[in-house]
Amino acid sequence: MKSFKIMLSASLVAIASVGAAQADKLTLYCSAQEDWCQLMANNFQDATGIKVAMTRKSSGETFAQIKAESSNPKGDVWWGGTGDPHLQAAEEGLTASYVSPMRDQLHPWAISQAESADNKTIGIYSGALGYGYNTDLLAANNLPAPSSWADLTKPEYKGHVQMANPNSSGTAYTTLATMMQLFGEDGGFDFMKGLHSNINQYTKSGSAPIKAAGRGETTIGIVFMHDAVKQAVKGFPVKVVAPAEGTGYEIGSMSIIDGARNMKEAKAFYDWALSADAQNLALEVNAFQVPSNTGAKTSASAPDMSTIKLIDYDFKTYGSSATRKRLLKKWDDEVSVLAQ
Numbered sequence: 001m002k003s004f005k006i007m008l009s010a011s012l013v014a015i016a017s018v019g020a021a022q023a024d025k026l027t028l029y030c031s032a033q034e035d036w037c038q039l040m041a042n043n044f045q046d047a048t049g050i051k052v053a054m055t056r057k058s059s060g061e062t063f064a065q066i067k068a069e070s071s072n073p074k075g076d077v078w079w080g081g082t083g084d085p086h087l088q089a090a091e092e093g094l095t096a097s098y099v100s101p102m103r104d105q106l107h108p109w110a111i112s113q114a115e116s117a118d119n120k121t122i123g124i125y126s127g128a129l130g131y132g133y134n135t136d137l138l139a140a141n142n143l144p145a146p147s148s149w150a151d152l153t154k155p156e157y158k159g160h161v162q163m164a165n166p167n168s169s170g171t172a173y174t175t176l177a178t179m180m181q182l183f184g185e186d187g188g189f190d191f192m193k194g195l196h197s198n199i200n201q202y203t204k205s206g207s208a209p210i211k212a213a214g215r216g217e218t219t220i221g222i223v224f225m226h227d228a229v230k231q232a233v234k235g236f237p238v239k240v241v242a243p244a245e246g247t248g249y250e251i252g253s254m255s256i257i258d259g260a261r262n263m264k265e266a267k268a269f270y271d272w273a274l275s276a277d278a279q280n281l282a283l284e285v286n287a288f289q290v291p292s293n294t295g296a297k298t299s300a301s302a303p304d305m306s307t308i309k310l311i312d313y314d315f316k317t318y319g320s321s322a323t324r325k326r327l328l329k330k331w332d333d334e335v336s337v338l339a340q
Contacts, residue, residue: 024050026265027074029066031059031081031170032252033207033227035285040079043281044272050265058205059085059170066094066257073259076266079273082170082206083113083123084177086253087319090120095255098267102274102293110292113251116316124273125252125282125289128242128308129174132210132228135237137219148244149182152220153194160219161198162209165336167328170250171206171224176327177318178248181311192335199340214238224250225303226288233286233301246309252289 026044030037034056041054057065059081066075066089078086078095089095097119103111110123131152138145143156152161164172179188200218203209209221210228214236221228228240254273260266272278276295282288288302317323 024048024262024265026050026052026262026269027076028052028054028269029062029075029078029257030054030056031062031078032056033230033285033287036282036287037080039281039285040273040278043278044269047272048268050268058164058168060166060168060173061204063089067092070094070258073257073261075257076260076262077269078255078257079269080124080252080254082174083121083251083253083315084173084319084324085170086121086255087113087117087315088321088324089255090117091319091321094258095120096258096260096263098256098270100267100271100274102271105276105294106274106292107294109251113253113315116319121253121255122270122274123251123292124254124279125287125291126249126305127224127226127252127289128249128303128305128310129171129178129223129247130225130228130240130242130303130308131220131222132213132225132231132238132240133220134213134216134218135239137213137216141219143219145239146220147241149179149191149247150245152198152222153191154198157198157220159198159200161195161222162201162203162212162218162220163195163199163222164206164208165202165204166331168204169206171227172202172222173324173328174224174248174250175222176331178311178313180318180327181248181314182245189330189334192331193338196335196338197340202336210238224289225308229288229301229303230286233288240303242303242308244309246311248313249305249310251315 041052045052063085113123166172207227210223212218213221214231231238276293279291279296
């Protein structure tokens with residue numbers, strides 16, 4: 001891992017200068033891919049001397065943990081994962097408002113995410129929803145190449161599709177919310193029911209389905225497209241699909257946990273994580289999201305968002321506590337109970 005020097009905010013410099021003496025520490029909850037989480041933790045620790053304890057869980061699991069710990073918070077910062085649960089956490093008062101001096105370096109969509117949540121979260125990357133399929137398995141099963149969401153509900157794909165459970169996975173909740181916006185609520189749930197007939201497994205983690213497809217354990221995995229690109233770049237026979245009808249997208253987010261025990265260190269991490277140098281670390285672990293800092297680099301292998309038919313995703317509505325709870329309950333009651 002290459003080391004680097006980074007321009008730090010005044011508060012971060014102050015912390016770094018006394019880090020060892022005061023035994024500064026940070027508890028980081030991370031919902032991005034494991035290797036990226038570890039790289040962020042290690043590099044922040046190296047840059048500041050602040051000891052980082054990192055736990056990696058999916059977005060839904062992390063949200064549930066923060067909520068369960070709300071009377072006695074144990075985490076300081078929640079970094080990564082889809083924006084919807086971050087917005088719900090903000091609405092429920094689980095995260096703290098903070099305006100970073102780094103905001104003038106960010107894309108408008110990242111700042112918009114913050115403003116919609118009273119500055120209790122902020123965008124750190126974006127990525128489009130889609131799916132990938134294993135070309136070898138597709139050929140072996142004599143299946144046509146899917147190109148749309150509707151294709152995934154066709155009988156010939158029965159037992160060939162995998163996605164995460166929307167209760168635990170931000171990726172899967174984004175899928176559920178996308179279908180509501182593409183097809184309307186009735187049509188969206190009809191789609192989810194049709195898709196359910198073809199699902200072979202609901203995983204806990206959002207990226208797990210495409211990893212399974214890469215290994216040849218399932219034919220199709222519904223994921224964010226950058227996760228499918230990662231498998232293709234690794235050399236697995238994975239083809240990435242931007243569905244023809246259009247698709248939703250995520251604004252991966254970061255939030256400071258309300259009542260954080262290490263608030264000064266949490267703000268220092270927040271500022272650092274918004275810097276171009278910190279966001280460039282994504283390239284070291286083949287994370288193909290689009291970074292929120294305008295000066296950060298995007299991999300040439302990353303999906304070109306300008307070529308993807310994106311819906312006007314309603315983050316405020318589908319990130320609200322009431323909508324999220326209602327849709328998840330409806331999915332539990334009307335979809336997950338169906339026979340496959």
